[in-house]
Amino acid sequence: MTRGIVSIAGYVPYRRLQRSAVAAVFGTGGGKGSRSVASHDEDTTTMGVEAARRALRASPGSAPTALWFATATPAYLDKTNATTVHAALHQPTDVAAFDFGGALRSGPGALRTALSGTGTTLVVMADLRDGLPTSADESAGGDGAAAVLVGDDGPGTPVIAEYLGGASVSDEFLDRWRTVGDRRSRTWEERFGETRYVPLGAEAWQAALKAAGVTAEDVDKVAVCGMHGRAAKSVARALGVGDGALADDLSSTVGQTGSAHAGLVLASMLEQASPGQVVAVVSLADGADVLVLRTTAALADWSAAEPVADQIAAGADLPYGKFLSWRGMVTPEPPRRPEPQRVSSSAAWRNEEWKFGFVGSQDRTSGAVHLPPSRVSMVGGAVDDMTPIDRADADATIATYTIDRLAYSPSPPIVFAVVDFDGGGRFPVELTDVDPSTVDIGDRVAMTFRRLFTADGIHDYFWKARPVRTPTADTGRE
Numbered sequence: 001m002t003r004g005i006v007s008i009a010g011y012v013p014y015r016r017l018q019r020s021a022v023a024a025v026f027g028t029g030g031g032k033g034s035r036s037v038a039s040h041d042e043d044t045t046t047m048g049v050e051a052a053r054r055a056l057r058a059s060p061g062s063a064p065t066a067l068w069f070a071t072a073t074p075a076y077l078d079k080t081n082a083t084t085v086h087a088a089l090h091q092p093t094d095v096a097a098f099d100f101g102g103a104l105r106s107g108p109g110a111l112r113t114a115l116s117g118t119g120t121t122l123v124v125m126a127d128l129r130d131g132l133p134t135s136a137d138e139s140a141g142g143d144g145a146a147a148v149l150v151g152d153d154g155p156g157t158p159v160i161a162e163y164l165g166g167a168s169v170s171d172e173f174l175d176r177w178r179t180v181g182d183r184r185s186r187t188w189e190e191r192f193g194e195t196r197y198v199p200l201g202a203e204a205w206q207a208a209l210k211a212a213g214v215t216a217e218d219v220d221k222v223a224v225c226g227m228h229g230r231a232a233k234s235v236a237r238a239l240g241v242g243d244g245a246l247a248d249d250l251s252s253t254v255g256q257t258g259s260a261h262a263g264l265v266l267a268s269m270l271e272q273a274s275p276g277q278v279v280a281v282v283s284l285a286d287g288a289d290v291l292v293l294r295t296t297a298a299l300a301d302w303s304a305a306e307p308v309a310d311q312i313a314a315g316a317d318l319p320y321g322k323f324l325s326w327r328g329m330v331t332p333e334p335p336r337r338p339e340p341q342r343v344s345s346s347a348a349w350r351n352e353e354w355k356f357g358f359v360g361s362q363d364r365t366s367g368a369v370h371l372p373p374s375r376v377s378m379v380g381g382a383v384d385d386m387t388p389i390d391r392a393d394a395d396a397t398i399a400t401y402t403i404d405r406l407a408y409s410p411s412p413p414i415v416f417a418v419v420d421f422d423g424g425g426r427f428p429v430e431l432t433d434v435d436p437s438t439v440d441i442g443d444r445v446a447m448t449f450r451r452l453f454t455a456d457g458i459h460d461y462f463w464k465a466r467p468v469r470t471p472t473a474d475t476g477r478e
Contacts, residue, residue: 002153003115004162004293006062009054009304010267011047011126011145012254012311013038014433014466019139021320029134035255037318038143040326040411041432041450041464044071044126045081047145047260049088049449052124054305055147056089057393061156062149064122066096068114070106072259073128074099075451075459077180084461085124087356088449090390104176104227104285107259111148112289115163120151127258129227131184133329140229142255146263158298161270161279163291165211169204170287171196176227183328190230197231200288202238208280208290216240219292220277223247223265226284227256235282247279253312262289268308275299314469316435326411337408342456353388358447358463360425361386369424389425391447395468396421398443403436410453415439419465432464444468 015037022030038047048069056062067089069082082097091097100110107125114121125148129141153159175193178185187193201224209215222245224236229251236246247269250261257264262283269279273295280292324330353359354372361373364387368379371391376383396419405413415431417439431439432450445465452460 002159002162002296003151004153004159004296005148005270006120006151006157006159007055007059007149007302008160008263008267008270009051009058009147009306010264010308010311011051011054012036012264012308012315013042013047013143014315015039015318016315017318017320017323022134022139025320026134029139031139033252034315034317035139036142036144036257036315037323037326038128039433039450041452042143043075043451043459044073044128044145045075045084045459046449046451046461047128047143048085048124048126048147051126051145051147052085052089052122053393055122055149057305058303059149059157062120062151064091064095064149065119066098066121067091068098068100068110068121068123070100070110070123070125070259071127072102072104072106074101082124084356087352088461090353090357090359090392104259105283105287105289107146108262108281108283108285108289108291109168111150111263112166112168112291114148114150115166115291118152120149120157123148123150123263125260125263127260129256129258130327133324135184137185140227140251140256142250142257144254144257144264145260146267148263148266158301159296160299160302161293161295163293164214164278165208166289166291167204167207167211168287168289169200169207171200175286190228193228194231194234197226197228197284197288198234198238201231201235201282201284204288204290205235205239205282208292212292214278214292217242218278219245219280221245221247221269221273222280222282223249223269224282224284225249225256225261225265227258228284229256231284235284235288239282250308250312262291264308266291267304270295270299271304271307271309273299322411334410335406335408335412337406339408340453340455340460342458343460345458355462357390358392359388359390362389362424367424369421371421371425371427391421391425391427392449392463393447394421394423394425395444395446396465398439398441398445399426400441401431401439403439417445417465419445429463429465431466433466
């Protein structure tokens with residue numbers, strides 16, 4: 001039985017920080033290129049949801065039997081973050097949801113475990129990388145997510161990349177660490193980490209090639225990723241692959257997205273690959289992990305929902321001051337309105353399908369769509385004669401909108417719109433990833449899972465709308 005990747009997707013947030021903006025403010029730090037920035041209403045859970053939605057959309061016939069969520073920066077401790085992803089994806093209760101969390105290695109580790117296992121597993125990886133102003137972590141890091149649907153080849157679920165083999169090597173050494181409660185990572189002297197990662201990467205690479213039954217010359221594309229940039233470059237030079245085989249590791253456009261990066265670069269490679277190619281990814285974190293795959297004929301019929309390259313091209317710059325504000329490094333004066341109170345756990349559970357899955361109701365007789373769901377139809381008055389209708393994947397058109405500069409928001413102003421959904425349904429919704437000056441009636445929007453606010457340590461997740469963009473549209477500065 002052929003086992004491998006059934007579908008894959010990456011998620012790159014809309015905003016970018018130009019690294020040169022750091023030195024323009026502080027006179028030091030920064031560098032060349034840009035990094036991706038999660039919006040003020042995004043965290044690793046919401047980014048994971050967006051990547052998972054894309055992966056499932058690209059393989060509509062697939063149904064996971066398990067969902068694993070890996071991150072080094074979880075929104076919750078104790079509480080399982082994977083269950084929030086599970087609810088937002090509207091998965092059945094018998095789909096197990098587990099967290100693989102706390103370390104940069106969690107992402108590639110969860111993926112390799114799924115590829116070596118059984119069943120159909122949706123592996124979701126996300127990370128949000130922070131650092132003190134002017135630090136290397138601030139500039140080299142990035143925010144993003146990836147989702148990989150792993151399973152066996154079969155009717156309706158063709159494998160687009162067969163897993164040939166892999167290898168992992170581990171060693172206990174202190175290169176990068178962050179204690180509970182710390183905002184930033186700390187690193188040991190750079191040369192020490194390089195002396196450990198280079199031989200570990202070489203050992204894992206040779207073991208993976210042997211397990212896969214291929215040679216370095218057989219590899220068409222390979223990416224080396226890791227938060228230790230110098231070590232990653234040294235390992236890449238030592239792989240012995242042919243000219244042009246080293247793939248873009250996205251470090252100059254997205255930055256290093258930590259535990260999500262192996263999945264993100266793998267998604268980017270597969271989106272650009274052709275059938276019959278051997279692709280590999282090397283991840284350096286507390287050791288080294290290598291995955292080797294061969295694309296299949298099914299790749300020709302598979303289409304990414306939103307390719308990583310398109311998401312990178314469609315991004316817009318974010319002022320450095322707003323970046324620092326979103327990261328909590330500076331505290332601008334907020335609108336003079338009361339901050340929101342914490343949400344009710346019991347009320348959220350009673351409305352789970354609506355709050356997390358954005359599932360409304362449709363009158364069986366008239367076809368009227370109700371958002372939020374209703375027991376009584378607004379057309380004809382029928383009672384309890386409804387069927388659920390999923391609106392999370394339906395695009396909509398702005399009917400009217402307003403810009404509110406007084407309501408509380410961590411990043412004012414708030415843009416509210418009334419939108420009409422394709423296939424029925426009207427709903428007032430907050431817009432995100434948008435420049436207020438560019439909003440207009442008739443604009444097309446898509447739904448996106450976001451965090452409304454956090455109060456008393458409880459995250460209030462719900463849905464917002466974002467503009468539907470082409471890769472070259474709306475790339476201006478806010």
